Amino acid sequence: MPDSRDSLLADSRRLMTEGRWNEACARLEQGLAAAPSDILIAFTLATAYRLSGSTERAADLFDRLHNALPDMAEAAVGLAQCRSDLGAPDEARTALRRFAIRNPEASQVYSALGEISLKTGCNDDVVAAFSRSVALAPTAAHHGNLAEALSLRNMFESAERHYKAALKLAPDSPASRRNYAIHLLVQGKVEEGWRAFEARLDPRLPDAPARTLTLPRWDGSDIRERHLLVVSEQGLGDEIRLAALLPELAGKARQLTVECDPRLVSLFERSLPGIRIHAFSRIKRGGRGHYSYGWLPPEDGPDCYIELGSVAFRLARPLTLPNNDHGFLKPDxxxxxxxxxxxxxxxxxxxxxxxxxxxxxxxxxxxxxxxxxxxxxxxxxxxxxxxxxxxxxxxxxxxxxxxxxxxxxxxxxxxxxxxxxxxxxxxxxxxxxxxxxxxxxxxxxxxxxxxxxxxxxxxxxxxxxxxxxxxxxxxxxxxxxxxxxxxxxxxxxxxxxxxxxxxxx
Missing domain, CATH: 3.40.50.2000 (Glycogen Phosphorylase B;)
Structure with missing residues (x-):
């Protein structure tokens, strides 16, 4: 029944958004078993397989869809993406080109060709493929892809035009806003860039962190009488690099507690006296970090928090050389x-x-x-x-x-x-x-x-x-x-x- 299928697809997409891949796949598998000829359920399941890391299962299902419907662009794109993920990008790009010859108006095929070429270093194809996708369908996603490719080539003025077009069409797109932030930061436009970089925290992004915190988020106001918690969010290298701002931040707060990778605790404790350091409690599901805070003390605990990647924004940090020529971490x-x-x-x-x-x-x-x-x-x-x-x-x-x-x-x-x-x-x-x-x-x-x-x-x-x-x-x-x-x-x-x-x- 259409209603039950629509409900199944809506629930499955919600589970996927929340990173609950196993539940989403299980629901879709049951739906496909009940309706084995339903193309939309099969396509959604194949997509869920790929995004959850079950690439071989995704490739098999996309291949079946592609054989049944050789002119279905979505199936051709999904299969090509799986082939690239499995280490055959040249084969994937060749298949997309052949599909494009038969279906020259399929904008999503050119977009996929550009994405695969960008990721695999086939640079001659990237801008041309994304430009073709924009010409066929000037959507926010296609403008954003072309803008990113141009920015990576230091073609900042052209990239700016396409970022502005993407954001005009989809002003609430977290992916476009995050990519635009990087475009700004790499040019040294830090005031606008740090503000735009807040988009990385949007829960609609599959890698945005999830937290059990109930504390208010620090808005940059005076914290001389407040206890601030700095929470972890990025990879180990970024965590180390951004920690260079902690001494400055500590001087503005009554007390600072910093959550970090367990491997960094003793090094941070030695190097950052006066700052409370605690290992994060984190599990990864579907690429998203889920942080819990049962370790926070019941008394004299933090009364607000900020993500480590947002410290530069809250400090309104200008583009300037740091004063840590001899480092800020002290080896044992x-x-x-x-x-x-x-x-x-x-x-x-x-x-x-x-x-x-x-x-x-x-x-x-x-x-x-x-x-x-x-x-x-x-x-x-x-x-x-x-x-x-x-x-x-x-x-x-x-x-x-x-x-x-x-x-x-x-x-x-x-x-x-x-x-x-x-x-x-x-x-x-x-x-x-x-x-x-x-x-x-x-x-x-x-x-x-x-x-x-x-x-x-x-x-x-x-x-x-x-x-x-x-x-x-x-x-x-x-x-x-x-x-x-x-x-x-x-x-x-x-x-x-x-x-x-x-x-x-």
Whole structure:
């Protein structure tokens, strides 16, 4: 019956929005079993499978839909997205092009082609595909996709026009507002950018945090007589970088309590005296972090809260260089001393350069943000230095290739857990003269303890920069692509900076 089907679809979409993927899929599976020829139920179930991470099941169902309805654009797009997620982006792009030849007016196919090309670094297709989708259907989503692609290429004026068009058509779209915020921040327009960045908290976004807090949210008013709770929300690297603002914030509040990743608690307690530090209580469901607060004290607890990523906005922080040249986090001296001794006992040059070339977040599309190993060749020919691996769980093949580029064995210190033992990673980073890294938590931590750090990224991300220098961590400099896909310029700049930093050490 239509009513029961409509109710099923509405309930399932609500469950998906709440990150309750298993319940949504179970409901839809029952519905499809009762009505196996219902295209809309099958499509919604395939979409739920894909978004919940059951990519193979999604691909199978999208494939069945596509075979039954070869001209159904939604099925072709879903199948292509699954193929890309499963590691076959070229196959996905070829299939979308063939579909577009048969159905040249299918705007969503060009949009999907642009998205897959963007995530996989096939840069020649991106702007053309998104431009075609806008020409066919000038929707908010299509304008937003084109705006993002243009902004990533530093074509800011053109991007601005399409962001404005997207926001005019859908002014309440959290995804458009969040992407627009990053577009502003990367240009250094921080006043407007931080305000727009609040969109990241919209619960309609699948990765927005969910909390059990009943406290009022701090609105930026005087807190000299108030106890403020700063809550965690982003990845480990962002948490470290944004924590650089905590000393300033602590000076404005009667008391500050900071929620953080459990791996950071002891490091923060040592480095941020007077601030109460507590590990978060969090579970992840469907990509969304769910935070609970049973640990808050019944007496003398916080009376308002703010997200760590909103501190810059509430402080009305201008674009300026930070005053933490020597870092703001203090490694444990009892861990640092023996590590320094171990490095001192190694043969070869006494100046040490740490290397980290990959990120722990390996979701689809992330790898294109970072240079391939071959791009490191010239950078690793730095004279009179020894290289140390800061990459956790590196492969033997990676170590062998990087050792070949540097002309020496890349040292790996045994007995260290560089992923979970943040205290040891902080102490080791503090023993080094320089760190060369992609934009990950290791780079943020190295800069936070005051070690000169050069980060290599395809784009600056959300971090406002001043001539490449990080506006949160004075020790960090980001080298990014000026031409999408071309790592030669950022690597050349990184080498120049590395030589300069080593000469100053």
């Amino acid at each position: 001296p009892d861990i640092s001393a023996p590590l320094r001794d171990r490095l001192r006992d190694q043969p070869g040059p006494a100046r040490w350069v740490g290397l980290s070339w990959a990120s722990g977040a390996q979701h689809f599309g992330r790898a294109t943000n970072y240079p391939p190993l071959e791009a490191w060749r010239d950078l690793l020919s730095l004279p009179d230095v020894s290289f140390l691996c800061l990459q956790y769980d590196p492969t033997a093949e990676d170590i062998e290739r990087l050792s070949e580029f540097s002309g020496q064995n890349i040292l790996q210190l045994e007995g260290l857990d560089l992923r979970n033992d943040i205290e040891s990673l902080a102490a080791l980073s503090g023993c080094l003269d320089l760190v060369l890294s992609v934009g990950n938590a290791t780079a943020a931590l190295a800069g936070a303890v005051g070690t000169p750090t050069i980060e290599l990224l395809s784009t600056p991300g959300w971090v406002p920069l001043i001539e490449g220098q990080d506006s949160f961590l004075a020790a960090n400099h980001r080298c990014t692509q000026s031409v999408p896909g071309d790592w030669s310029a950022p690597m050349k700049r990184a080498r120049e900076l590395a030589l300069l930093r080593l000469a100053q050490s």
